[in-house]
Amino acid sequence: MGLDTFAFEDDGTMEGQKLDLGRYVQALKRRWWLALIIAAAVAIPWTIYVKQEKPVYEATATISFRNISAIKNPETMMQRIVEELNSRTFAEQVVAALGLAVTLEQESEHEKFLIRNRIFAQLSSTYNPRAGKYVLRVPGDGQFMLAMIDEDADVEIPLRTGDVFRAASDTISVNGISFQLADPQKLPQKVTFVVAPFKKVVSSLQQRVQPGLNQSLTLMSVKLTDNDPYVVTQTVNSLAKLYVDKSRVVGAGEDTKQLETLQEQVRQAQRDYDEIDQRYTEAKRRAGGNVGGNRYEVTVAKLSEAEKKLEVLKQQRDGLKELLDRAANTQVSSVSGVEREAISYVYKGIANHSLFDNNASMVVARQRLSDLESRRADELRSKTERHPDVIALENEITQLYAQIQSSGRTKLSNLAQEISRQGREVALLEGQLGSLPNVESTLLGLERQWKQKSDYLQSLQEQLQKGKIAVTSDKSDIEILDPAIEPEYPVNRNKKAKAATGGVAGLLLGMFVVVALEALDRSIKSVDDIKGNLKLNVLGTIPQINFGEYYEFQDQEKAKLIDQQLVTHDYAPTPVGEAYRSLRTNILYSKSAGRIQTFVITSTAPGDGKSFTAANLSITMAQQKSNTLLIDTDLRRGVLHNTFAVPKEPGFSNYLTGSVLASEIIHETHIPNLSVISCGSLIPNPSEMLGSVQLRRFLDEMRRRYDLIIFDTPPLNAATDAVVLGTQVDGAVIVVRSGKTNREVARKKIEMFQNVQAKILGVILNGTTVDLAHEGYSYYQY
Numbered sequence: 001m002g003l004d005t006f007a008f009e010d011d012g013t014m015e016g017q018k019l020d021l022g023r024y025v026q027a028l029k030r031r032w033w034l035a036l037i038i039a040a041a042v043a044i045p046w047t048i049y050v051k052q053e054k055p056v057y058e059a060t061a062t063i064s065f066r067n068i069s070a071i072k073n074p075e076t077m078m079q080r081i082v083e084e085l086n087s088r089t090f091a092e093q094v095v096a097a098l099g100l101a102v103t104l105e106q107e108s109e110h111e112k113f114l115i116r117n118r119i120f121a122q123l124s125s126t127y128n129p130r131a132g133k134y135v136l137r138v139p140g141d142g143q144f145m146l147a148m149i150d151e152d153a154d155v156e157i158p159l160r161t162g163d164v165f166r167a168a169s170d171t172i173s174v175n176g177i178s179f180q181l182a183d184p185q186k187l188p189q190k191v192t193f194v195v196a197p198f199k200k201v202v203s204s205l206q207q208r209v210q211p212g213l214n215q216s217l218t219l220m221s222v223k224l225t226d227n228d229p230y231v232v233t234q235t236v237n238s239l240a241k242l243y244v245d246k247s248r249v250v251g252a253g254e255d256t257k258q259l260e261t262l263q264e265q266v267r268q269a270q271r272d273y274d275e276i277d278q279r280y281t282e283a284k285r286r287a288g289g290n291v292g293g294n295r296y297e298v299t300v301a302k303l304s305e306a307e308k309k310l311e312v313l314k315q316q317r318d319g320l321k322e323l324l325d326r327a328a329n330t331q332v333s334s335v336s337g338v339e340r341e342a343i344s345y346v347y348k349g350i351a352n353h354s355l356f357d358n359n360a361s362m363v364v365a366r367q368r369l370s371d372l373e374s375r376r377a378d379e380l381r382s383k384t385e386r387h388p389d390v391i392a393l394e395n396e397i398t399q400l401y402a403q404i405q406s407s408g409r410t411k412l413s414n415l416a417q418e419i420s421r422q423g424r425e426v427a428l429l430e431g432q433l434g435s436l437p438n439v440e441s442t443l444l445g446l447e448r449q450w451k452q453k454s455d456y457l458q459s460l461q462e463q464l465q466k467g468k469i470a471v472t473s474d475k476s477d478i479e480i481l482d483p484a485i486e487p488e489y490p491v492n493r494n495k496k497a498k499a500a501t502g503g504v505a506g507l508l509l510g511m512f513v514v515v516a517l518e519a520l521d522r523s524i525k526s527v528d529d530i531k532g533n534l535k536l537n538v539l540g541t542i543p544q545i546n547f548g549e550y551y552e553f554q555d556q557e558k559a560k561l562i563d564q565q566l567v568t569h570d571y572a573p574t575p576v577g578e579a580y581r582s583l584r585t586n587i588l589y590s591k592s593a594g595r596i597q598t599f600v601i602t603s604t605a606p607g608d609g610k611s612f613t614a615a616n617l618s619i620t621m622a623q624q625k626s627n628t629l630l631i632d633t634d635l636r637r638g639v640l641h642n643t644f645a646v647p648k649e650p651g652f653s654n655y656l657t658g659s660v661l662a663s664e665i666i667h668e669t670h671i672p673n674l675s676v677i678s679c680g681s682l683i684p685n686p687s688e689m690l691g692s693v694q695l696r697r698f699l700d701e702m703r704r705r706y707d708l709i710i711f712d713t714p715p716l717n718a719a720t721d722a723v724v725l726g727t728q729v730d731g732a733v734i735v736v737r738s739g740k741t742n743r744e745v746a747r748k749k750i751e752m753f754q755n756v757q758a759k760i761l762g763v764i765l766n767g768t769t770v771d772l773a774h775e776g777y778s779y780y781q782y
Contacts, residue, residue, distance in 0.1 A: 023526050026769065027518035028511060035510030042506030047499045054106075055490035057229040061240040063220045064481035079370070080341070082211045083377040085222060085243060091202045091209075092127060094238045099123035099177065100231065101131075101201045105192040117230040119191055121168065122180040129176030129195050136191040138164055138184070146174065149192075207382065209239065219481065229486050236484040244478055259464070266460045273453040280450040283442060300448045303429035307452050310422040316355055317415045323350050324408050327401070344373065347401050350408045355415075365404055372397050524741045530763050533743040534750060537762035539590075539733065540583030542613065543576050544767045577620075583764060584620045587733070590761065597703060598729035599761060600633075600711040602722035604746045608737040609766040614712040615643050622674035626707040629666070631677040633725060634714045635686035638679025644669045651680025655698065656689040662701060675706075691724045699728060716749040726758035734760065738767040 028035065084090060095101060102123060104116055116123065119136075133149040135156060144164040147156040159174050164184040171178050177195065181187065210223040222240050226232035327346050351369060356362035376393045383390055492498065524530060527538045587596060601617070603610040611634070618630040631652055632640040641648040646667040650660045655677075665677050683689065702709050711729065713722035726732040732753065736746055753760055 024515050031514045035514050038510030039506035043503040046502030050495050050499045054227045056492045057232050057487045058225045058491045059232045059236045059484035060223045061236045061484040062482040079374050085211050091205045095201050099125045101196050103194050116228050120179045121182045124178045126176040131195050131197045138187045233484045233486045240480050262464045269457040273457045276449045276453050280446040283446050304448050306426045313419045524736050524743050525738050539586045539762035541765040541768045542579050580616050580620045596730050598709040599731045600713045600725050601733045602713045603715045603735040604749045605715050605717050608735045610735040621708050628708045629675050629706040630710050632679040633711045641678035644676045648678045651678035653680035653683045656694050723752050731759045731761035735764045
């Protein structure tokens with residue numbers, strides 16, 4: 001009969017693929033020490049770091065935009081504001097104005113944290129202060145001494161000395177740093193500070209500034225963190241004030257020239273209107289006010305409308321041409337932040353021109369330009385202007401500028417054609433008026449011109465008023481709503497909770513490592529592993545017996561030591577003994593196996609405990625009054641003769657070669673009802689002998705004399721003896737060791753039974769924990 005189909009075919013239950021939580025719980029119990037070591041390795045350095053961590057203060061200023069609804073593209077404008085606040089230009093001005101390149105050094109962890117405004121009443125720097133380490137000494141005699149420390153030579157180079165009280169009222173400038181001392185009576189005797197590289201400080205400030213907008217785009221917060229509460233407050237307020245001040249000038253920015261142009265146009269239109277008004281009044285006086293007629297009125301109205309349209313076209317042409325000329329005269333590449341803003345303003349002015357409101361391609365270009373500038377601003381927060389990603393975005397923007405300029409030139413050409421057509425229409429209407437009677441024609445012509453100049457003057461005056469309002473709004477509608485106030489407490493003051501978080505994180509990491517190691521472990525550890533991976537029935541589980549250094553000995557020496565630990569011969573109600581008795585019951589009364597009289601015990605590899613299991617199982621069988629025969633068929637490295645203290649020769653190999661009779665190799669043991677046959681002399685071909693006719697004769701004879709016959713065979717990875725012998729007996733039992741036997745190796749070796757007439761009774765899981773091996777363990781501990 002072939003191997004049972006349930007052993008190697010998926011029964012559809014997916015049992016082997018279920019997540020075995022119990023296995024991982026056991027792994028945590030088994031390797032709790034590893035989880036604690038990892039937790040300590042994380043928690044101890046983390047706690048030290050938290051303890052030594054400098055206080056971090058946070059300050060926020062709020063800027064208000066009251067007239068945001070009047071802006072045509074508020075999202076674009078707010079994005080520009082965020083870009084400006086994160087720009088290098090702003091950061092450089094703030095770093096220089098506040099002297100942020102200067103950082104105080106703390107002399108001792110136990111001293112109170114030094115705050116800058118308690119040392120310096122005022123502090124600023126140039127854009128290129130000399131970096132290095134400095135020391136300020138105030139010995140208490142009314143004098144001060146400022147020196148630079150040469151760290152290589154470990155000497156102090158004096159820079160400035162003087163009266164400390166005068167230094168509190170006058171500004172001291174040295175090496176690009178300017179300062180006034182705070183209250184001289186409260187100054188410490190020694191203050192060490194470091195001047196960092198200016199560009200490095202600017203870059204750090206750019207990364208730490210956090211602008212934020214509310215949903216309505218009416219409020220913007222500027223947030224910053226620093227180790228000094230005074231510095232962080234002053235820095236945030238300086239950033240906000242710098243932007244507001246700049247907005248009040250730049251808000252009108254590029255509109256100033258247009259406003260001046262409008263004012264000049266209004267003055268010229270006023271002169272033209274005054275002249276035509278005088279002529280028109282004089283003509284009406286001479287005509288006596290008695291002219292008109294429907295024909296003339298209609299013609300004049302048409303001519304007035306045509307001339308007004310012509311004037312509008314010319315204004316649109318002039319405005320667009322001015323923007324295009326300015327665009328043509330600008331160099332897009334290699335410009336500073338301020339110049340880039342001016343260029344962007346010109347091209348946005350072209351794209352947002354009313355002439356392109358219904359132009360789909362220009363609408364798309366307008367939106368794409370806004371998106372590209374937003375992406376560039378995001379990149380510049382963490383990268384320099386020379387970074388490949390920033391350069392690539394600049395190239396895309398430059399190409400888009402060229403596209404906008406080309407569309408503008410095309411539109412300008414179309415406007416010229418429209419102006420030409422409109423001019424011809426005006427000339428035609430003027431010709432029609434010329435055919436009217438002289439007085440009436442003159443008066444009506446003057447009336448038409450007066451109306452035209454009046455409308456044009458009124459239109460320019462309205463535009464001028466709107467321009468003035470816009471400039472005024474830019475100056476007054478942006479203000480600091482809530483300036484930052486100096487924080488009282490650092491944001492990281494709760495160090496105990498932070499340290500505890502690190503401890504918990506370390507413990508979780510330790511548990512994760514243990515679980516990961518368990519998941520990567522391919523060895524068999526539990527009953528579920530056997531059922532899920534080998535698809536075989538589990539006959540029993542045997543608790544781990546610690547043999548210590550016994551595995552260091554050779555097999556014969558080890559067997560002698562193990563002989564002292566036979567666990568079932570004295571009927572002791574121990575967990576191990578009960579595990580073997582439970583195994584006996586499962587084998588003898590298995591419904592699927594039927595009546596079992598002969599079976600082999602083997603393992604997948606040496607060290608799994610098959611001989612030890614065979615010995616103890618044989619004892620439990622004999623204790624049930626069953627006449628039991630245990631045969632050592634490991635004809636290469638048999639050890640049962642040492643376990644039961646019987647002669648090795650003659651043994652089973654001697655019988656198979658025909659040297660002795662069966663009765664000569666059977667030895668009674670000190671266990672009632674248990675007999676043992678040793679392995680015998682070493683022979684060259686044990687596998688062939690186990691498949692011989694002599695073995696079948698032996699089995700026929702022994703079945704008549706004994707109730708149970710157990711064969712201890714070599715491991716499957718050493719020889720095929722167990723497979724050969726398995727075809728001659730009622731079944732085979734496989735021993736695997738928990739935590740050692742590889743599931744893939746075990747499956748591959750067990751497949752050796754697949755193509756022979758052998759029956760696998762099940763698997764014995766050896767070396768498990770006591771609680772898994774026998775659920776009644778606690779019964780023996782009361």
